[in-house]
Amino acid sequence: MKLHGLYAITDSQLLADGKLLPYVEAALKGGARLLQYRDKSSEDARRLREAEALRELCERYGAALIINDDAELAARLGVGLHLGQSDGSLAAARALLGRQAIIGGTCHAQLELADMAANEGANYIAFGRFFNSTTKPGAPAATLDLLQAAHDRFSLPIVAIGGVTLANAPQLIARGASMVAVIHALFSADSAAQVEQRARAFSALFADTPDT
Numbered sequence: 111m112k113l114h115g116l117y118a119i120t121d122s123q124l125l126a127d128g129k130l131l132p133y134v135e136a137a138l139k140g141g142a143r144l145l146q147y148r149d150k151s152s153e154d155a156r157r158l159r160e161a162e163a164l165r166e167l168c169e170r171y172g173a174a175l176i177i178n179d180d181a182e183l184a185a186r187l188g189v190g191l192h193l194g195q196s197d198g199s200l201a202a203a204r205a206l207l208g209r210q211a212i213i214g215g216t217c218h219a220q221l222e223l224a225d226m227a228a229n230e231g232a233n234y235i236a237f238g239r240f241f242n243s244t245t246k247p248g249a250p251a252a253t254l255d256l257l258q259a260a261h262d263r264f265s266l267p268i269v270a271i272g273g274v275t276l277a278n279a280p281q282l283i284a285r286g287a288s289m290v291a292v293i294h295a296l297f298s299a300d301s302a303a304q305v306e307q308r309a310r311a312f313s314a315l316f317a318d319t320p321d322t
């Protein structure tokens with residue numbers, strides 16, 4: 111799987127009231143290549159049920175499911191994992207999930223964290239936040255120059271996250287982002303049809319960019 115294009119991330123508030131599956135399906139129809147299940151609750155039974163349903167949707171659309179934070183859930187489902195700096199060892203997650211699993215790591219605005227993630231076997235490195243984020247306003251800020259420096263230094267795919275919109279994503283792609291990870295600008299929509307339209311527009315931004 112090429113790590114290139116739109117990376118959709120779920121949000122428990124925006125996708126409440128029965129929106130999780132229809133809105134995610136719309137994002138996948140619109141071309142999202144990775145889907146991260148990000149649910150910070152400790153309702154394990156619901157999390158398992160939802161993650162299983164998302165895995166089925168991702169399989170249907172040829173996308174990959176990534177679980178946020180929870181290596182055990184990723185292992186149970188046989189899917190990918192995203193780990194932040196306080197979420198446990200990436201190397202241990204690699205040992206648990208195996209060579210085929212897609213594992214990504216948060217690197218904030220620090221190339222040194224990306225060095226470590228790369229050494230521990232990450233498949234992608236994520237930097238952010240690049241713009242004001244409604245979802246996570248307190249995340250440390252990253253700059254476009256940092257993104258360019260990461261692109262010059264690493265051959266791993268780079269994910270840009272934080273306040274990404276259709277208007278600002280082109281700057282990130284021009285500076286080397288292989289994927290843009292989006293919550294609010296994708297899922298804060300009035301309908302599934304609007305999500306699909308937004309996802310198509312994000313995906314189209316990658317149409318003429320190299321997918322290596």
Ligand SMILES: Cc1ncc(COP(=O)(O)OP(=O)(O)O)c(N)n1
Pocket residue numbers: 117146148178179192193194195196197214215216236237269271291
């Ligand atoms: C693609 C991507 N990049 C960064 C993050 C942030 O991870 P983390 O710092 O662990 O914060 P939480 O998402 O767990 O609140 C991410 N989830 N996905």
Ligand SMILES: Cc1nc(C(=O)O)sc1CCOP(=O)(O)O
Pocket residue numbers: 216218237238239240242243244245246249250271272273274291292293294295
């Ligand atoms: C989950 C997350 N992590 C970030 C980081 O910078 O590490 S920013 C962020 C939220 C992304 O949501 P939105 O697209 O709504 O800004």
Ligand SMILES: [Mg+2]
Pocket residue numbers: 178179192193194195197
């Ligand atoms: Mg985390």
